[in-house]
Amino acid sequence: MNEASPINPMVAASGRQVAAAHARPASDVPATGPVRTGGAAVGSAIGTPVLEVVHLEKVYGARGNVTRALEDVSFTVSRGEFVGIMGASGSGKSTLLNCVSTIDSATSGSVVVNGADVTRMKAAKLAKFRREQLGFIFQDSNLLDTLTARENIALPLTIARVPAREVSVRVEDVAMRLNISAVLDKYPYQMSGGQQQRVAAARALVTDPALIMADEPTGALDSKNARLLLESFETMNRQYQATVLMVTHDSFAASYTNRVLFIRDGKIFTELRRGDSPRRAFFDRIMEVVAMMGGEGSDAL
Numbered sequence: 001m002n003e004a005s006p007i008n009p010m011v012a013a014s015g016r017q018v019a020a021a022h023a024r025p026a027s028d029v030p031a032t033g034p035v036r037t038g039g040a041a042v043g044s045a046i047g048t049p050v051l052e053v054v055h056l057e058k059v060y061g062a063r064g065n066v067t068r069a070l071e072d073v074s075f076t077v078s079r080g081e082f083v084g085i086m087g088a089s090g091s092g093k094s095t096l097l098n099c100v101s102t103i104d105s106a107t108s109g110s111v112v113v114n115g116a117d118v119t120r121m122k123a124a125k126l127a128k129f130r131r132e133q134l135g136f137i138f139q140d141s142n143l144l145d146t147l148t149a150r151e152n153i154a155l156p157l158t159i160a161r162v163p164a165r166e167v168s169v170r171v172e173d174v175a176m177r178l179n180i181s182a183v184l185d186k187y188p189y190q191m192s193g194g195q196q197q198r199v200a201a202a203r204a205l206v207t208d209p210a211l212i213m214a215d216e217p218t219g220a221l222d223s224k225n226a227r228l229l230l231e232s233f234e235t236m237n238r239q240y241q242a243t244v245l246m247v248t249h250d251s252f253a254a255s256y257t258n259r260v261l262f263i264r265d266g267k268i269f270t271e272l273r274r275g276d277s278p279r280r281a282f283f284d285r286i287m288e289v290v291a292m293m294g295g296e297g298s299d300a301l
Contacts, residue, residue, distance in 0.1 A: 049112075050210050050243045051077040051100065056109035058095050058266075069095040071266045073109070077211070080241040082233065084254040086290070087263035094215065096263065097247045101213045102130050114210040131159070135204030135212035139219040141196040143188040149175075149199045150184040156207045174202045177239055178232045194225025198232050205236055212236070214246040218253050230256040251290055255283035264293055 058070040069092050077083050087093040098104035100111050102118050110119050114133055121129060143152045150171055157167045175181045180198045183191050191199070197217060204212050214233070218226035234256055236242040246257065254260050256279065262269040272289060274282045 048079045049076045050079045050081075050114055051245065052110075052112040053096075053100065054110045054112070056096070056099060056111065057107045058092075058099060058104070059107045068266050070099070070106070073263075073266070073268055075261060075268065075271075077243060077245060079243055080237065081259065082237040082244045082257045083246070084257035084260040085245065085247045085263060086249065086251075086254055086260055086286070087269075088249070088293070091263045092266040093247045093263045095266075097213055097215055097245065100211075100245065101134060101136065102126055131156070132207070133210045135207065135209040137197070137200050137204050137212065137214040137217050139216040141188070141193075141200040143196055143199060143203075145188050148185050148187055149180065149191065149195075149202075152188075152199055153184075153203045153206055156203060160207065170206050171202075174206050177235055178202050178205075179228075192225060193221050194228050197221065197225070197229050201229065201232050201236065205240060205242060208240075210243065212242055212244045214244060216248055217246065218248070218250060226250075226253065251283060251286045254286050255279050260286060260289075262289055262293065269293060 053073060053075050056070055056073040057068070060067045060069060073092075073096060085093045085096060095104065099106045100113075102111075102121075106119055110117050112118070113129075116129060116133075118126065118129065143149075144155070147155065153171045153174065154167050157170065162170075171184070172181070175184055178198050178201060180195060180202060183195050183199070188196055188199075201217075217233075218229055221229060230253055233244060233246070237244055237258075244257075246253070248254055258274050260272045262271065270289065272282070272285055277285070
């Protein structure tokens with residue numbers, strides 16, 4: 001079943017109900033899933049939580065010059081989910097990803113990844129946890145220019161002192177699944193942007209992290225390479241049961257996910273679940289919520 005669960009007074013229950021929900025008070029909108037108003041966590045219906053974000057707040061500045069980048073954000077992500085986070089520039093979506101990924105620290109609240117509260121970890125332990133439990137994919141692939149694709153993918157395994165024979169097997173396996181075997185012995189400057197991003201995805205996946213975080217991964221790609229990368233994410237999610245949290249401003253990219261959280265003014269505005277919907281139908285529903293929020297999304301399919 002397809003769901004669009006209420007977080008704030010507006011709900012996207014289906015493509016045709018978005019505008020109607022916008023005009024109705026929250027008390028008149030039926031709850032359709034595990035999502036509840038009043039600061040309760042947004043969560044998936046089934047599965048073991050890999051990520052639990054509870055009453056997260058991020059405040060910049062002091063006294064008379066305070067900016068609340070995040071305000072009482074709560075949600076969960078279950079093992080094997082592919083979740084998108086959408087919002088306009090300045091909405092707080094990148095700040096949220098930075099707090100979850102331990103790149104930035106929260107002002108209050110908690111972030112629990114695989115049972116460990118990262119907001120209470122000391123720096124030394126946090127670095128080890130980040131290396132072992134988290135995978136990162138950025139808008140820029142961040143590959144090392146002096147290493148081949150094979151060596152870039154193997155790097156986190158080498159740092160973790162995985163035996164060389166196992167490293168080779170794991171690199172070959174992930175490269176085959178993401179369709180980059182042909183570029184394993186090439187350097188980044190010899191690859192297209194899309195190939196570089198898929199190598200970066202393989203590097204994030206090869207350590208089998210609890211959570212992979214992608215920050216605008218298609219932002220610098222043309223439509224063809226963006227599609228190939230997103231299909232690679234689907235493969236990661238389907239074949240490896242990888243848990244992926246992706247920040248994007250692009251409705252086309254978000255349509256590949258299982259669920260989308262919409263952020264506005266530092267708060268969760270609403271969410272959409274794909275359910276059994278075809279990607280095209282899910283894209284249309286995403287676009288309607290984006291339009292209702294006053295933003296723009298990609299119209300390419």
